Amino acid sequence: MPELPEVEVTRQGIDEPLRGARVTSVRLGKPLRWPLGCRPDRLLGTEVGPVLRRGKYLWLPLSRGGQPAGGLLMHLGMSGSLALHGTAGEPGPHDHFDLVTDRGTLRLTDPRRFGAVVYAPGMDQPPADRLLARLGAEPFDTGFTAQALHQALRGRRAPIKAVLLAGDVVVGAGNIYACEALHQAGIHPSTPSHRLSARRAAALLEALRATLARALVLGGSTLRDFSDVHGASGAFQAEAAVYGRAGQPCPRCARPVRRLVQSGRSTYYCAGCQRR
DNA sequence: AGTTAAACCTGGTTGC
DNA sequence: TGCAACCAGGTTTAAC
Numbered sequence: 001m002p003e004l005p006e007v008e009v010t011r012q013g014i015d016e017p018l019r020g021a022r023v024t025s026v027r028l029g030k031p032l033r034w035p036l037g038c039r040p041d042r043l044l045g046t047e048v049g050p051v052l053r054r055g056k057y058l059w060l061p062l063s064r065g066g067q068p069a070g071g072l073l074m075h076l077g078m079s080g081s082l083a084l085h086g087t088a089g090e091p092g093p094h095d096h097f098d099l100v101t102d103r104g105t106l107r108l109t110d111p112r113r114f115g116a117v118v119y120a121p122g123m124d125q126p127p128a129d130r131l132l133a134r135l136g137a138e139p140f141d142t143g144f145t146a147q148a149l150h151q152a153l154r155g156r157r158a159p160i161k162a163v164l165l166a167g168d169v170v171v172g173a174g175n176i177y178a179c180e181a182l183h184q185a186g187i188h189p190s191t192p193s194h195r196l197s198a199r200r201a202a203a204l205l206e207a208l209r210a211t212l213a214r215a216l217v218l219g220g221s222t223l224r225d226f227s228d229v230h231g232a233s234g235a236f237q238a239e240a241a242v243y244g245r246a247g248q249p250c251p252r253c254a255r256p257v258r259r260l261v262q263s264g265r266s267t268y269y270c271a272g273c274q275r276r
Numbered sequence: 277a278g279t280t281a282a283a284c285c286t287g288g289t290t291g292c
Numbered sequence: 293t294g295c296a297a298c299c300a301g302g303t304t305t306a307a308c
Binding site for chain 1: 281284287288
């Protein structure tokens with residue numbers, strides 16, 4: 001489910017309400033991608049600080065008596081979402097983590113359980129550092145320039161779609177936004193990354209930023225089950241030009257959108273306006 | 277070294 | 293209607 005816009009929408013939804021909240025209990029459901037990595041008791045009495053996002057990860061810093069007390073690295077996987085409940089009801093079959101605080105319960109719902117909640121002493125400490133180490137640049141980092149993107153792509157022979165998805169050059173784009181950004185930039189998804197000109201790399205970065213920013217404004221995409229912390233759906237999917245639209249006309253040139261499979265994932269594109 | 281399958285798990289949709 | 297096959301927003305790990 002969640003790509004950068006959905007994760008950022010989630011971050012914005014929990015940051016303020018949870019700021020300064022005190023953890024009163026923790027409930028674990030079925031196992032997620034990785035174990036929590038500490039006894040749940042260890043979190044009791046800690047206070048939640050400003051929520052950060054790095055790529056598609058969220059970091060909830062914790063403190064105890066004003067002193068840093070580690071934090072929780074959270075990932076929503078493919079089907080996860082976080083909700084904030086004033087009073088949380090009985091957990092459903094897909095509710096696998098509750099952080100109960102004096103300001104409400106943060107609940108992770110994740111049917112496929114590819115998501116994770118992992119304790120670490122710091123973002124730069126194991127196991128968080130290992131998970132964050134391979135992440136590429138933040139797409140909205142002003143220090144990440146078109147030149148930097150072009151330079152990074154020069155060393156990659158894989159198709160540009162695969163490189164975007166890998167997230168080790170630039171983070172944030174998942175299957176939806178990678179397809180949409182490539183369409184907007186007029187770049188064929190199979191284009192070998194190192195063959196992109198500086199000009200086209202610049203167009204790609206601009207398209208990626210525009211696509212992610214637009215999705216952010218619309219509250220993300222809701223394909224089947226994503227919702228923000230208040231339960232509201234995103235609206236971007238209605239504006240998708242190619243994603244999930246195989247056979248339907250391209251909004252720009254009216255040629256039918258095609259679907260192909262790249263490294264096991266569906267890619268949607270328009271052969272008319274996306275060139276190698 | 278870089279790139280591509282396989283794996284994780286559940287549920288919805290499609291087709292026979 | 294029943295059931296098998298396929299598909300789904302991600303990322304790590306193992307295998308070419």
